[in-house]
Amino acid sequence: MAEHKHGTMDITAQEKTFNGFVKFTIRTVGVIIFILLFLAVFNT
Template sequence: MADHKIGEMDVETQEKTFDGFMSWVTWSVVVILVLLVGMAIFIS
């Protein structure tokens, strides 16, 4: 088994995946908040 060396692994793919996930979560929260505010204004 190879020795593990900290900081030598290429993490570009993981960083792109995490950035995409965070972008998706941010937009999802924005959409949910807009829907909730719209429901509070127009339904009640």
């Protein structure tokens, strides 16, 4: 079995996926907050 050296793994794909997830989450929360504010202001 090969020895594992800490910090040698290429994690660029994981970093891209995580960054995409964070962007998606921030945008989704922003849209939800906008919708809630819109409903609160224009509630009939």
